[in-house]
Amino acid sequence: MTSLITNTSAFAALQTLRSVGSKLHDTQTHVSTGVRVEKASDNAAYWSIATTMRSDRTAVSAVSDALGLAAAKADTAYEAMEQTGTVLSQIKAKLVAATEDGVDKSKVQDEIAQLVQQTVTIANSASFNGVNWLNTDVHDLYEADPKDRSASLVSSFVRNADGTVKVDMMSLDQIMTSLYNKEGGGILDGDPRSPLTIGGMRNENFFTTDITNDYSTTNVWPGGAAGKSFNFTAPVTFSNTDKITFDVTVDGDNPSQGLSSPLNPGFQTVGVTIDRALINSTLGRSDGTISDNVQMVKVLNAALAGTGASASWYTDQYGNVIPDRYQIQTLETSGLDGSQMQISNYSASTSLGDLGNVNTYGALGSVQTLYFTPFKIYRDVSLNFTFGVNDEATETHTIDRTTINSILGTTDGWINTADDMVTVLKTLITRPNTIIEANGSQILVRSDPLDDRLNGAKTEIGFRNMIVNIEPLPMSGLKAVDVEKNPGMVNAYLASVESMLGRVIDGAAILGSLKNRIEMQTEFANDLIDDISSGIGRLVDADMEVESSRLAALQTQQQLGVQALSIANSTPGSILKLFQ
Incomplete structure (x- = not known):
């Protein structure tokens, strides 16, 4: 009986000691490694998530490194673009100076040539790790598909909800930054995209x-009012008996235009008289003399008042007044569709040049x-x-x-x-x-x-x-500027450089925005790495305070178990002494 009790006590103590030992081993491992889920058997779900996120953290870290490289490229291009803008401003100033009379254009051209070469040097030097966004080699730059002419930069690593992963990219269209392109078309090469006159729709300014x-x-294209010009040789003097009379009709329809009936015969016919009294009252004279065509126009306008017609001096296609010539035309104030100026029943006792009967019409339609x-x-x-x-x-x-x-x-x-x-x-x-x-x-x-x-x-x-949408465009490339050989083209060069400067400023703005985005994305990637690490820790890391307390408790339990086993093993000897 005693042996049975003793064996049972020892077995129980041994089992307890084994259980405590196992828990103590696990706790000691947690404390030493700081991890409570180290393998799949510890917690399959958490172990799987943690393993995946560790892999993602490595990928995001690689993205952060790539963003650092992208930042270096953007910084290099941005600084070069800003320097180019500064040089273009200096070229612009030289061109303004070249517009001054007496300026030695050969010396100005020497300075411009050096500045132009500086833009070439800047573009060639704007390279980081062999990548140059300012000196490009893109085939048919303006016709290339944007994706084919764009520089791609790593932006982020993304894991989708369905478990798939991808690397997002940010792009830079090099049409915005290319100063010189191998086949032409860069900002400083001159822009070939002008639609010119748009097939005749527009004219050169x-x-x-x-x-x-x-x-x-x-x-x-506006139409012109019907009218007729007449010659006039001054001076002309009207005696007390001289008189010119005629009838004026305006704005009748032209029968030869094939218009459907009814045709309007025109505004009412009005009789006109020119005599010595009219001339004197109009010109403030007393001798009845018309000295030149300007006075002739004044007299005619006084005579034509209320007829719907008027006189004016005659000009050439450039607006220059032609001496000894005037014209009479309809004012087109009748409200009728037609444009007609008719002089009929002309009668004169003296001559006013070749003024006489006439009937003329304006063109039909637009x-x-x-x-x-x-x-x-x-x-x-x-x-x-x-x-x-x-x-x-x-x-x-x-x-x-x-x-x-x-x-x-x-x-x-x-x-x-x-x-x-x-x-x-x-x-x-x-x-x-x-x-x-x-x-x-x-x-x-x-x-x-x-x-x-x-x-x-x-x-x-x-x-x-x-x-x-793309105008104004630079007329020609920066390298073609030569105020010495082409002094009459200074304003043209100035317009081209101004256009180039605007596009360089736009390019610098694009690069500046890209720099800011890269900086923000880099900061986000670093924060994301920290957040992923923290998230993994919440899943698999041990709580050191809890684990330490548990370790102390288990060590105490182990000591008590050893003592219990020792007591169980010593019990039979004690009982036997009682029977001696």
């Missing part, structure tokens, strides 16, 4: 005749001639314009690569012929009874005269608000 690639935004030249719409170019006839509401349209290719069934954005241009305009312009047709290399845009009965200055047709 005659106010800046030395600057090419500078166009007017308006090309409207007509504009476009002088077509081929042009191309590049991938990222769009142009807007409004089209209108007379005082009607205008319509607004956009021409871009997609529009051209869709209308013509092409892919390259070219409008090569006047017939192609006619097809494009006919598709876009929706005004009823507008006739658009090719005439060789010219294009006629007009209102249908069967629909538009207006004549003369009441008619107007054309294009307004022609805006190209």
Whole structure:
């Protein structure tokens, strides 16, 4: 009986001691390693998550390193772009100086040439680890797909909800930063994307005749009021009996224009008389003399008052007054559709040059001639314009690569012929009874005269608000600037440099924004690494305070177990002594 009790006590003590020993081993491991989930058997779910997140932490750390490299590239390009802007400002100042009379343009050109070479040096030197965003080698820069001309930079490592992973990228379109491109097209190379006259829709700006690639935004063709010019040889003196009389009719419809009936015969016919009394009262004289064509115009306007016609001196196409000549034209204030100036029943006792019977009409309807030249719409170019006839509401349209290719069934954005241009305009312009047709290399845009009965200055047709999104463009490359060989092109060079400077500023702004984004992304990546590490710790790290307390308790339990086992083992001997 005693043996049975003793064996049972010893076994229980031994089991307890083994259990405590196992727990003590685990706790000692937790304390020594600081980890409570070290292998899958510790906690399969937490171990799996922790292992995955450790891998992700390594990937994010690699992203942080890549962002550091990207930051170095961006810093290099940004500093170089800012320096380029400074140099362009200096070139601009030299060009302004070259506009002054008496300036030695050869010396100015020497300074400009050195500054231009400095931009080349800056572009060549703006390289980090072999990567240069300012001196590029992109085939057909402006036609290349943006993804093919863009520099890619690692942005972030992403694990999606479905467990898939990817590396996000940020991109930099080098069209915004390329100063010099191997095939041309860089900011300082000159821009080839101008649509020129847009197939004749717009004209060169005659106010800046030395600057090419500078166009007017308006090309409207107004009609002209009916009128006739006359010769006049001064002076002319009217005696007390001299008199000129005639009748004036204005703004009747022209029977030869093929208009449908009824035709309006014009504003009421008004009789006109010119005599010595009229001349003296109009000019403040007493001798009845008209000394020149300016006085002749004053006398005629006094005589024509209330007729719907007026006189003016005659000018050439440049606005210069031609001596000994004047004209009489309708004022077109009658409210009628026609534009007519008719002098009839002319009677004169003296001569006012070749003034006499005449009947003239203005042109029917609105007509504009476009002088077509081929042009191309590049991938990222769009142009807007409004089209209108007379005082009607205008319509607004956009021409871009997609529009051209869709209308013509092409892919390259070219409008090569006047017939192609006619097809494009006919598709876009929706005004009823507008006739658009090719005439060789010219294009006629007009209102249908069967629909538009207006004549003369009441008619107007054309294009307004022609805006190209990429203009103004540099006329030529920076290396082509030569004020010594081309002194008449200084303003053109100045306009080009100003355009280049604007684009360099835009490029610097893009790079500055990229720098800021990289810095923010780097800070976020570092914070994310810390957060992932913290998250892993919450899953698998041991609570050292709890584990230490548990370790002390288990060590006490182990000591008590050893004592219990010792007591159990010594018990039989004690009992046997009782029987001795």
